[in-house]
Amino acid sequence: MSIRTRFAPSPTGYLHIGGVRTALFNWLLARGQGGQFILRIDDTDDSRNRAEAVKPIIDGFKWLGMTWDEGPADDAGGDSFGPHKPYFQGQRNGKYEAAAMKLMAEGKAYPDYTTPEQQDAARKQAELARKPYVHRGSNRDVSPEENLQQYQARKVPILLKVIPGQKVTFTDHVRGRIDVSTDTIRDPALLRAPDAKGICRALYSFATVVDEADFGITHVVRAEEHLTNTPTQILIFQALGATPPEFGHVPLIYRNGKKISKRDLPPLSPEEIGKLKACGWTEEEIKGRDDLNLATVAYYRELGYLPEALINYLIRLGWSLDGEQEIIPLDVAIKKFSLDRVTKAPGNFDMQKLFWVQGEYMKLLSTEEKLERCIPFLTKAKLIGDVLDAKTRAILTTIVDASGDRIKLFSDILAYAAPILKDDIEYDPKAREKAFKDANAKSLLAEFAEALKAAEPFDAATIDKVMHQFVADRGLKLNAIQLPTRVAVTGVGVGFGLSDTLAILGKERVLNRVAAALKL
RNA sequence: GGCCCGUUCGUCUAGUGGUCAGGACGCCUGGUUCUCAACCAGGCAAUAGGGGUUCGACUCCCCUACGGGUCACCA
Structure with a gap:
């Protein structure tokens, strides 16, 4: 029998980074063994605008x-x-009700008339x-027939009858x-009391087990927080007459030593907001996206991360190939992934390491590939129009290449x-000050502009020669001219090679910009 | 609090009775260099604590501490 794994998120409106890792482990397991990976939406709770909350996950x-079968x-x-199908629990309640009624008829479940007050x-x-x-609950020892009758008359939660004095082992x-003693396991609620519409909806543990059995799931890989209710679920499997699947509980992801959750995450930092704005986001757009924070997948996508980098990072958080390899191509991960090499201790999400992994994956891309994926960002920031003319494209290619x-x-x-x-330069005040701090900087820059005027052709190689000759003639270091020139033509103190920069700008613009800078 | 799980450099991890406890990120130093990035060389840095078992424990057992999960008609 081929293996069948699953990921079952509840539709919260965003895809959580921890969830993705759990899903990833399931996915790798299925893909590595020619099995199936199933996606199920656990929406047994509130039926808030489902389609909309599911979309970010999809x-x-x-x-x-990560494809699902x-x-x-x-x-x-x-x-x-x-x-x-269907794979939405909200659409499967009939199955859960039927299963619960069957258990009740078999004397394995019963309605509980205990009031909340009594329970408290x-x-x-x-x-x-x-x-x-x-x-x-109240009706544990009532006969099935009597229970069925009472239940028809008045519906309340249905509980599974746990037999005390036994052990559940897995x-x-x-x-x-x-292994745990059934003495410590409460009779779990299977179905709720009727809601306003008279529907008795299943609870998580019950719906999950019914579906796991129905879908033929062989391996349940999920977060550690589910470890303690696994014995309960095994009991439900047994009551249903189904064989429990294999289980694997993966550790949680922390941030600063605590579970990474949306609730206690800092709002976007001013720096992050600044970055989004530079990407062309408006204040309103940013505010309207409460799924944008470092616990969500959307955040990394919007900032321009590579999906394969995020995946590689997540795979290595809590799993290792051999303790040496950090960059693990997906096909290798698929082939080699196994649950027994998953760490037991929780791991901290390390943004810096993710960033490094990202850099490693970027190095693998060709100029063309990089440009293609940069274009949406340029468009959004309105640096280029919706259609890219050949000339701009050529310039961008040179920029990406030089970068x-x-x-x-x-x-x-x-x-x-x-x-x-951009046509008009915004001078970074700090860079400007640093560049022209030296009293001679401007006159030197003016001289250099003259030298540049003579450069022909105005390409990077020629400019490079002129530049070196210029400083050599005066017994200077390249630095004497590098920063003033750079700031004069770009407004900022950092960037790729100066000769590339000048060549891309072209002689006319370079001379104009230098002239303008000299008047500052 | 009960039950359950966990604990190797700051972080991610390797390690399954005998290792100078290895790698990676980050950090620091130096090199290369027109800034930045990249690259190269080097460095700092860990077995939570205490008891056992053993010729020998990071590794096995017990206790303590710390951290976490879970105790719903949430998932």
Whole structure:
């Protein structure tokens, strides 16, 4: 039997970075063994605008290139594809109800008429007695027939009858053997009491188990927070007469030693906001995107990260190939991934290392590939129009080429292209001051402009020669002229090679800009 | 608090009784260099603590500490 894994997010409106890693492990496992990877939407709770909340998740998976073999349709319209559809739990409640009723008929489940007040009281009492509270409901020992009858008359939550005094044992593929006593497992709620529409919706654990069995999931790989309710779910599998799947609980992702969650994440820093604005984002657009923070996939996409870099980083966070390799091509990861090399301890999300991985993947791209993916950022920032003419394209190609490894994120293109593409220069005050601090700087720059005037052809190689000759004649270092010239023609103190910069600008603009700078 | 899980450089990790405890990010120093980036060479830096077991423990066992998860008609 081929393996079937799954990822089952609840539609929150964004794709969480931790979720992606869990999904990735499932995906690698399935792809590595010729199995299937299934996407299921766990929307048993509130049915808030589903389609809209699902879309960011679908989009995220598509961007990352993580394909699913069964699950929601990729237009995020609420349809599903695959032999067990639908793959939205919100659309599968009939199955859960039927399964619960069957369990009740078999005497394995029962309606619980305990009131919340009674439960609270019992809980409090147990607390006072310093004993754990393990909930067992009212009708545990009532006959199935009687229970069915009472339930028809008045619907309340349905609970699974847990048999005390037994052990539940399973071998977790990352954490090893786990066993717990059923004495510590409460009778879990399977179905809720009817909601306003009279529908008794399933609870997470029950819907999950019913679906896992129905879909034929063989390996459940999920976050560690689900470890403790695994025994409960195994009990449900057994009650259903189904074989439990294999389990693997992967550690959580932390940030600064704490679980990375949207709630306690800092809002976008001024720097990040500045970067987005430079990318052409308006204040309103930024405010309207509450899915933009470092815990979401969208954040990395919008900043110009490479999906393969994010994936590589995430794979290495909590898993290793051999302790040596950091850059692991996807095909290698697919071939080599295994749960037994997943770490047990939680890992901290390290933005700096992600950034480094990103840089490594950028080095692999050709100038053409880089340019293609930079273009959307240039368009958004309105540095170029919607259609790219051949001349601008040629200039951009030269810029990307000259920039080399300096473009770490695709959005970085803006910093290198803007000074060249824009007609009016914005002088960075600090760079300007530094460049012209020396009293002779301006007169030297004027002399250099004269030398440049004679450069023919005005290409990088010639300019380079002129530049070196110019400083050599005067017994100076290149630095004497480098910064003043750079600031004069670009307004900023950093950039790619000066001769490239001058050549791309062309003689006329260079001379004009120098002349303008001299008047400052 | 009960139950469960975890703990190797600042961070990600290798390691399964005998290693100078390895690699990577970051950081620092030097080199190269027209700025920046890149590149090259080097450096700093870890087995949470305490008991056992053993000729020998990072590795096995126990305790402590710390961190985390979970205890819902959330997922």
